[in-house]
Amino acid sequence: MSKRLRSSDVCADCNGPDPSWASVNRGTFICDECCSVHRSLGRHISQVRHLKHTPWPPTLLQMVETLYNNGANSIWEHSLLDPASLMSGRRKANPQDKVHPNKAEFIRAKYQMLAFVHRLPCRDDDSVTAKDLSKQLHSSVRTGNLETCLRLLSLGAQASFFHPEKGNTPLHVASKAGQILQAELLAVYGADPGTQDSNGKTPVDYARQGGHHELAERLVEIQYELTDRLAFYLCGRKPDHKNGQHFIIPQMADSSLDLSELAKAAKKKLQSLSNHLFEELAMDVYDEVDRRETDAVWLATQNHSTLVTETTVVPFLPVNPEYSSTRNQGRQKLARFNAHEFATLVIDILSDAKRRQQGSPLSSSKDNVELILKAISNQHSIESEDNDQPDYDSVASDEDADLEAAASKANRQKLLGKDAN
Ligand SMILES: [Zn+2]
Known part of the structure; x- marks a missing residue:
């Protein structure tokens, strides 16, 4: 019986074997060489963690694994998967490519320029604004579909968006619904577990109220992430x-x-x-x-x-x-x-x-x-x-x-x- 190849068995950027790093905010696993390029771009582009030698909150790792195994990488390589793009001569890096310039150029185009991300059609009568995307995000986090949310975030949805009609943020919604992996993803993109909704309640309050104790504890950890990391x-x-x-x-x-x-x-x-x-x-x-x-x-x-x-x-x-x-x-x-x-x-x-x-x-x-x-x-x-x-x-x-x-x-x-x- 041959083991089915999961996407997490190869590097998201060059298909090299046994990736040992993760890009947390991109939801991908990457190899040492590609990681060196990610690191040189800075954390605002890619937040890398070693899969074995960096301590992970279990649900954060689970979030990244879920994203990667469910094809999150196609968000960043959308137009490369389109047969029409073959015309452009663009291709993914491969394991034999040199780090500089080949892999580095590809990785910069992929994550820094977002050159292959799907662009929404932008017609005058139907322009999709960040606000619309944020509203979609607000309702999507109720479900467990992480890829949809990462896609919306990649297109400009705001993780900390305060929904004017609902009077709360996506993290409130995810916390009420007990969606711990969605909460992890939103937090990576800057959502604050201490934000109050129009009733003065925080996502932590809703997680507790809903009996989602693991989530409530994790949200508190996320609130203190900065000082905890320093300590x-x-x-x-x-x-x-x-x-x-x-x-x-x-x-x-x-x-x-x-x-x-x-x-x-x-x-x-x-x-x-x-x-x-x-x-x-x-x-x-x-x-x-x-x-x-x-x-x-x-x-x-x-x-x-x-x-x-x-x-x-x-x-x-x-x-x-x-x-x-x-x-x-x-x-x-x-x-x-x-x-x-x-x-x-x-x-x-x-x-x-x-x-x-x-x-x-x-x-x-x-x-x-x-x-x-x-x-x-x-x-x-x-x-x-x-x-x-x-x-x-x-x-x-x-x-x-x-x-x-x-x-x-x-x-x-x-x-x-x-x-x-
Ligand atoms: Zn690689």
């Missing part, structure tokens, strides 16, 4: 949301470093940021954590692969054209922080996120993110030249459990210890 990066643990613990703030073992004037100044700057700018900075730091962790996985897994001759690391966060050049520069500077400096920044962000969440609003002055980054990057420039092993006390605010010692150790354990299936 996990530092100490390899996440807060226990079920028991009402929403933050873990690790501390540097050598706290004397925190007493420098520069450190104090940096902290003050951070605290005086408007919530909006603080969120931007926190998101940038999250992206940098993701870059560092994915690099670590990349380097660890390439040792075992003879297939890949080019080791491509991503040296700093790729430019996101939707951000200002100042912000893009600030994002790229994060790569210059050594592990110790970066850990300090992450801890400061965590502390301030907790403070802001617990509601002590400060004046929303418009300080420049740049200044903070500069101040913090100077902070330990002398002390920590050769120190890429930051030390942590095990200081979960109100817990006495052991925290893992250092970020690098936590990373190593994530690499070696965890196997998603």
Whole structure:
């Protein structure tokens, strides 16, 4: 009996065997080589995770698997499947193609230009607007059909769309219906589990009310995804949301470093940021954590692969054209922080996120993110030249459990210890 070939057995971009990475927001599995191109495009294009060496929330992985096995890749390659396109001479990459330029060009056309996505006919009397697409999304998430929703999102439907007549968002609808995989997909595309509907209720409320407990718990996790990821990066643990613990703030073992004037100044700057700018900075730091962790996985897994001759690391966060050049520069500077400096920044962000969440609003002055980054990057420039092993006390605010010692150790354990299936 021959095993039926599932789509997840081959790379979505080049048909190479045994893809070991996933592009979460595209719903595809990809090989090492194609992944190196995805990474160079940035997370706004493709959010990659290693299938085995990145820890996965089970339902997030299930969401991607379901999408891929149900043909989500055809969303991104729609016009390539049309016989008429043979005329254009366009074709998919194949495993023997060179990464540069062949695979890279194809992947950029496919995901960055969306060159092969189905364009809706756009007539004057019947123009399909983002609003119509969002309304379709709003009703589609009631069912389990993930591909339809990804298709709508690819065409411009907004995951956080507030339906003016129904008075709620797609995530409210999915949560009421207990559609956990739809909720995962919407969250990847930016839906917020804390959004209130016209009755003041959140998707979490509806999931609980409907007895969808796994979904309710997962939605809470998604709400704290940013700070959880930062904490996990530092100490390899996440807060226990079920028991009402929403933050873990690790501390540097050598706290004397925190007493420098520069450190104090940096902290003050951070605290005086408007919530909006603080969120931007926190998101940038999250992206940098993701870059560092994915690099670590990349380097660890390439040792075992003879297939890949080019080791491509991503040296700093790729430019996101939707951000200002100042912000893009600030994002790229994060790569210059050594592990110790970066850990300090992450801890400061965590502390301030907790403070802001617990509601002590400060004046929303418009300080420049740049200044903070500069101040913090100077902070330990002398002390920590050769120190890429930051030390942590095990200081979960109100817990006495052991925290893992250092970020690098936590990373190593994530690499070696965890196997998603
Ligand atoms: Zn590939």
